[in-house]
Amino acid sequence: xxxxSQKPSRDICQRGTSLTIQCQVDSQVTxxxxxxxxxxxxLTLIATANQGSEATYESGFVIDKFxxxxxxxxxxxxxxxxxxxxxxxxxxxxxxxxxYTDTQYFGPGTRLTVL
Amino acid sequence: AQRVTQPEKLxxxxxxxxxxxxxxxxxxxxxxxxxxxxxxxxxxxxxxRHISRESIKGFTADLNKGETxxxxxxxxxxxxxxxxxxxxxxxxxxxxxGAGTQVVVTP
Numbered sequence: 001x002x003x004x005s006q007k008p009s010r011d012i013c014q015r016g017t018s019l020t021i022q023c024q025v026d027s028q029v030t031x032x033x034x035x036x037x038x039x040x041x042x043l044t045l046i047a048t049a050n051q052g053s054e055a056t057y058e059s060g061f062v063i064d065k066f067x068x069x070x071x072x073x074x075x076x077x078x079x080x081x082x083x084x085x086x087x088x089x090x091x092x093x094x095x096x097x098x099x100y101t102d103t104q105y106f107g108p109g110t111r112l113t114v115l
Numbered sequence: 116a117q118r119v120t121q122p123e124k125l126x127x128x129x130x131x132x133x134x135x136x137x138x139x140x141x142x143x144x145x146x147x148x149x150x151x152x153x154x155x156x157x158x159x160x161x162x163x164r165h166i167s168r169e170s171i172k173g174f175t176a177d178l179n180k181g182e183t184x185x186x187x188x189x190x191x192x193x194x195x196x197x198x199x200x201x202x203x204x205x206x207x208x209x210x211x212x213g214a215g216t217q218v219v220v221t222p
Contacts, residue, residue, distance in 0.1 A: 031208045042201065043159075043212045058209075092159070100208040101147050101166055106159040 004107035023093030121213035138202030147205035
């Protein structure tokens with residue numbers, strides 16, 4: 001199994017600013033992902049965080065808005081840039097320790113409110 | 116296109132009654148399907164996956180490729196089953212979630 005922690009757990013930010021969310025896994029994992037859960041909505045995949053290379057973004061998400069880093073096998077960051085109130089969401093990090101069909105573990109989420 | 120549909124946003128059942136959460140999917144390949152659960156104030160966690168064919172907390176789910184369904188069932192609901200349930204489809208590890216079904220079990 002993998003235990004995932006996220007920092008910060010919540011934040012309130014002003015529009016136009018940026019916030020970086022950290023995701024730490026307690027063991028080496030093969031895959032890491034970032035999801036967004038808008039108020040009252042389900043989870044939507046933002047991108048796959050690739051170790052040592054650029055993240056792979058899903059349709060509707062771009063690197064300039066959501067830059068992602070993954071410097072090693074246990075850590076990743078997601079930055080929400082130039083924020084607007086529409087970015088108010090819960091952002092979740094997840095990780096898979098083995099292959100594609102293995103259990104995906106989720107972090108507790110970061111609740112972001114943009115004023 | 117890949118799609119996961121959970122038609123019920125809210126399911127209210129009495130303790131001891133059977134509960135069934137519906138999930139339908141569309142996927143061009145061989146699907147990997149999961150049920151995730153989120154209890155109040157807890158993180159999202161895996162409940163079960165079709166590939167393991169196991170029963171967790173009394174829940175079972177059978178993949179029906181003909182009907183493209185992966186419904187979640189439990190014969191006797193308990194109050195601790197009250198939670199948000201998500202059906203998810205995996206493609207190369209990337210999960211696509213359904214809208215979720217809120218289950219409320221009343222005594």
